[in-house]
Amino acid sequence: MGLNRFFRSFVYAAQGIVSAVKREQNIRFHLLAGITVFTAGFFTGLSYTEWLVVIGLVGGMIALELVNSAIERVVDLASPDIHPLAKEAKDIAAGAVLVFAAASAIIGLLIFLPKWF
Numbered sequence: 001m002g003l004n005r006f007f008r009s010f011v012y013a014a015q016g017i018v019s020a021v022k023r024e025q026n027i028r029f030h031l032l033a034g035i036t037v038f039t040a041g042f043f044t045g046l047s048y049t050e051w052l053v054v055i056g057l058v059g060g061m062i063a064l065e066l067v068n069s070a071i072e073r074v075v076d077l078a079s080p081d082i083h084p085l086a087k088e089a090k091d092i093a094a095g096a097v098l099v100f101a102a103a104s105a106i107i108g109l110l111i112f113l114p115k116w117f
């Protein structure tokens with residue numbers, strides 16, 4: 001892959017992120033949550049390992065939301081009409097986001113709560 005092509009793939013990825021942030025309220029929410037967690041981590045004082053975990057969870061959460069948005073678009077394209085499989089695909093993708101969000105929230109509480117109380 002040439003450098004030009006490599007750079008272009010970055011531009012396409014950035015365009016994807018921008019369009020998802022513009023259209024998806026959930027992604028904006030998770031971005032705000034991520035900024036809040038980073039700010040809280042900065043003022044609370046986290047260890048190197050805790051920062052690795054927090055960055056991994058916030059990045060993973062936003063990446064998963066982006067994949068979920070991509071799946072929603074592909075489903076809408078493939079099945080503009082109501083179809084049980086379209087519902088299943090969207091609901092499973094949303095379920096994946098929920099599982100990761102719940103695990104992230106629990107891990108976040110386990111990291112932050114002992115430092116606060």
Ligand SMILES: Nc1ncnc2c1ncn2[C@@H]1O[C@H](COP(=O)(O)OP(=O)(O)OP(=O)(O)O)[C@@H](O)[C@H]1O
Nearest residue numbers: 072075076079080081082083084086087088090091
């Ligand atoms: N083509 C479809 N066929 C059947 N069920 C669908 C279809 N599109 C969405 N649904 C279902 O309708 C419910 C509401 O979905 P949701 O609120 O996410 O709307 P959406 O149209 O999928 O999303 P968005 O508003 O972000 O485009 C979900 O259970 C979803 O799976």
